Amino acid sequence: MITSRKFRFVVFALVLLTCMFPFASCQKQNFSDDAIGAVVTILPQVEFVEAVGGEKVAVSVMIPPGASPHTYEPTPSQMTALAEADIYFSVGSGVEFEISWLDKLLGINRQIILIDCSEGIELIEAEAHDHEEEDHEADSHDPHIWLSPVNAQVMVANICDGLVQLDPDNREYYQQNRDSYIEKLQAMHQDFSDGFSTVENRVFMMQHPSMSYFARDYALIQLSVEQEGKEPTPAGMASLIEQAKEAGVRVIFVSPQFNQDNADTIAREIDGAVEYIDGLARDYADNMRGIFEIMMEAMN
Template sequence: MTAPRHPLLALALSLALALLCGCLSADEPAAAPVGGKVKVVASTVPLGTFSSMVGGDLVEVAVLVPPGASPHTFEPTPSKLAEVAEAELYIKNGAGLEIWMERMIQANRRMLVVDTSTGVELIETAGSSCHEKILTADPHIWLSPKNAMIIVEEICDGLVEVDPENAEAYRRNRDDYLLRLEELDRELESAFSGASRREFIVLHPAWSYFARDYALVQVAILEGDKEPGPRYLAEIVEVAREENLTTIFVDPNFSPKSAEIIAGEIGGRVVPLDPLAEDYIENMRAVSREIGRSLEG
């Protein structure tokens, strides 16, 4: 018998024989879509991680705000806009982080935009505009394993919508990652359940959702993204001394000057916490360990 001349027919017969012989397992990753991998653009590194965990080999993920850059001050470059122009799915934070979001939509009105803040109970923070105090949502929603589970669900729904043929694979990947996030959440609840103190000092107020999850109190140095005045610095020094707090946590994307001043006043130390690390679960474990140590005195 001669081999089929049509390459697609030959491929189909090869796959059929492989299945009959047990060469392909149902536990192996699903093949990429017929048209190629789904092109996904995520606003930040953590959202890119979540997208990769749900999408697996079926997606090609690009991150808009690169490692080491701050989403608060990011300006999209032409090359980043070109990535967005080719995307089928855009994963946005959705809690006010992407002040440049309209430019992304204009670059590609065909793509599906997933708002990962949908379903998250947002924390309001005080801000100011034209000398008037306003309330805005705290955008750091991903820094909470409980919120991360909601975000992963939203990403999965988006992938299923743009690539329904691989819905089962996306849902399987989602469920696997949700189990890991649930385990992380239990670990952190256990780690902080017996803490005798609850306050920790941070430079940038990124850890509000984390603090809410585990009944902690975040004391922030920066007022929004603004450097504090001398009076507020003095208040934080007083709180640190009263509560015997000797660790100041800093965000690598912000100047540590204010934190270093306070650390000098209280004889403390400055410790970095990265809110945008790529390995989300291990980073949150590391954050938990550092904050836990600071509560021990």
């Protein structure tokens, strides 16, 4: 009797264990159980998602600090994290990383919800490519939509819609957070508009032309050291120096992700300066205010 009871207990325990293991292996490893697992492409989106999602969301970013969205490739551990996420917020405007990787990444996780942050934003056509490759219509937009407090408001609203879709019970929480962060962005936009309205020379030069949307918002003119995504030729450099002199440019803005040698050369030739601005900082709102201060100082 005792042996048989023991046997039955062992069988029971084995059945129980077998039943439990699939659950154990299904549990999310990278995101805590009660938080929504969100993945974004670039660091400024981390602030957007955290501003709306608060403690209800755990955010993971694909392009780490210092890497370029134009060239970065995801790591195996990022792919694993993605397999366990609930929602992906893409930039959506033709960032090279997303063009090359998004389909593959989403293929890893068929349950994931995809939210396109660029929905509702009027995209700017990319500057003319050399038309050797014919099939690039899908990526012929300037991808840098986030560097505009006006566009950022649309991105934040899209993020809120995505979180509400995934977690409708907390609709009010997300919408209140959205409204207060958008208010902050709108105040910023107002300050920038007021500030730039007093600037007489409206031309600035960038090593990498990431400020097209910003320039559109404030009626500024962006000149680019890069020509069609490449370093300028010697003839191109000569004409840039000429252009910069004519336009009275005094500062060339460079970003940490890009080579600044040509910017240094032009700055020397025009007797100007090189200033750093980082378009991919994680603390988006503070960083944009900083960029505004630097530009006001440089252009006034």
